[in-house]
Amino acid sequence: MKLVDLADITYREIDTPDTLSVPIIAFWLASNLPALNILIGTDYKLDNTEESNPELGDSESIILKYLYLIHFYGWLVKSSLGAAGIGFSELSDGDTTIRWVSKNEIAKSYDQLKKALEARLNQLVFAYKQNTVVPIGLAAAHDLIRFYRIQ
Numbered sequence: 001m002k003l004v005d006l007a008d009i010t011y012r013e014i015d016t017p018d019t020l021s022v023p024i025i026a027f028w029l030a031s032n033l034p035a036l037n038i039l040i041g042t043d044y045k046l047d048n049t050e051e052s053n054p055e056l057g058d059s060e061s062i063i064l065k066y067l068y069l070i071h072f073y074g075w076l077v078k079s080s081l082g083a084a085g086i087g088f089s090e091l092s093d094g095d096t097t098i099r100w101v102s103k104n105e106i107a108k109s110y111d112q113l114k115k116a117l118e119a120r121l122n123q124l125v126f127a128y129k130q131n132t133v134v135p136i137g138l139a140a141a142h143d144l145i146r147f148y149r150i151q
Helices: 003-013 022-031 033-040 058-080 103-132 138-150
Strands: 089-093 096-100
Touching: 003 022, 003 058, 022 033, 022 058, 033 058, 033 103, 058 103
Parallel strands: none
Antiparallel strands: 089 096
């Protein structure tokens, strides 16, 4: 999958916020390919057309997207804590009710979402690594078994 396509999908999944654009997300994804490589043990690089070489597979794309979402919600946590909180208050007039929520509560909600994304990312990385493990040869496996029985 191309990074621009992945950026577009990600942008649409977070409901197209005004503070972001597809090029910003694509730049972040391209800049963090080395982090993906370290995380899952791959060797993706950008060529001159700024497309990943080799192209990202579905599993790798999902993991990279989760890395971005964790970054995005971490940024929302920090930006929510930046200003003084409003505190809980409620204004009612007839059938209409307006409630203000403290910025700390909003930050806590973003932080919970970020932690859930981190847990899911860990599951995805574990599953990715399990599916890409190359079995060792039968003779080497017997040597390992013999080694552990002796010890």
